[in-house]
Amino acid sequence: MKLYYAPGACSLSPHIALLEAGLDFTTERVDLRNGRQTESGVDFLTINPKGYVPALELKDGTVLTEGAAIVQFIADLAPDRRLAPSNGTLERYQVMEWLSFISGELHKNFSPLFRPTSSEDAKDAARTNLRTRFAYVAGKLAERDYLMGSQFTVADAYLFTVLSWAAFVQFDLSDWPVLGAYQQRVAARPAVQQALRAEGLLK
Structure with a gap:
């Protein structure tokens, strides 16, 4: 997985969640002020057309956006870490x-x-x-x-x-x-x- 983030932005929340969950992931910084370029030179709008972080790219290329959804997804990948209660409760x-x-x-x-x-x-x-x-x-x-x-x-x-x-x-x-x-x-x-x-x- 890859987390697209901007320092101190709301993407810090899934960044923390990923580390708390003990999951393997990489990060790529996004410059939201100057053309929305990622640190590797990719136009971030091609990754998330909404134009803002966070965005979590999964192994199959699927991109999940919206922080509240992303952090719950992360929590469900590591239920033993108890980052969210069980679904349905x-x-x-x-x-x-x-x-x-x-x-x-x-x-x-x-x-x-x-x-x-x-x-x-x-x-x-x-x-x-x-x-x-x-x-x-x-x-x-x-x-x-x-x-x-x-x-x-x-x-x-x-x-x-x-x-x-x-x-x-x-x-x-x-x-x-x-x-x-x-x-x-x-x-x-x-x-x-x-x-x-x-x-x-x-x-």
């Missing part, structure tokens, strides 16, 4: 619930803060939404190590990735110390450290 749907929430309510609200063309009104609205959503997440994490309790799942890989963006857009998380503690807890995991180093995000 309520707990699995709860992980899917978290993935949907992170994607729609956190990830998307960061987008205006990264976009240079966003108006100040759009940025203020995004910050207001993020404050409400992070307060909700902090409440859920107040008495548990991870989103699903004591077990790290692919939802945590995604939340950790999104939380890491706060520093880049000067979004202050200090009102929720539990989120800072959670970030440190996830960051200390060996697979997370390995992914961060591989993407040049950690020396």
Whole structure:
């Protein structure tokens, strides 16, 4: 398998998941700013016409896109690692619930803060939404190590990735110390450290 990624982007989530799962894979960096070229010179649009990461290329050439789908696929390839509950269980749907929430309510609200063309009104609205959503997440994490309790799942890989963006857009998380503690807890995991180093995000 090959993961197409951009450093620190949402592709960090499946990168972490692949390492947590102990699977064999390669990576190829994508320059999303300058023509969407991969590091080997391939036009990324020929791999993922949507034009954004992550994209996971399977051995047979099939390309899977959308982070929430990719991380569940990865989890199901290594069920012994317990990165997602078994299919059909309520707990699995709860992980899917978290993935949907992170994607729609956190990830998307960061987008205006990264976009240079966003108006100040759009940025203020995004910050207001993020404050409400992070307060909700902090409440859920107040008495548990991870989103699903004591077990790290692919939802945590995604939340950790999104939380890491706060520093880049000067979004202050200090009102929720539990989120800072959670970030440190996830960051200390060996697979997370390995992914961060591989993407040049950690020396």
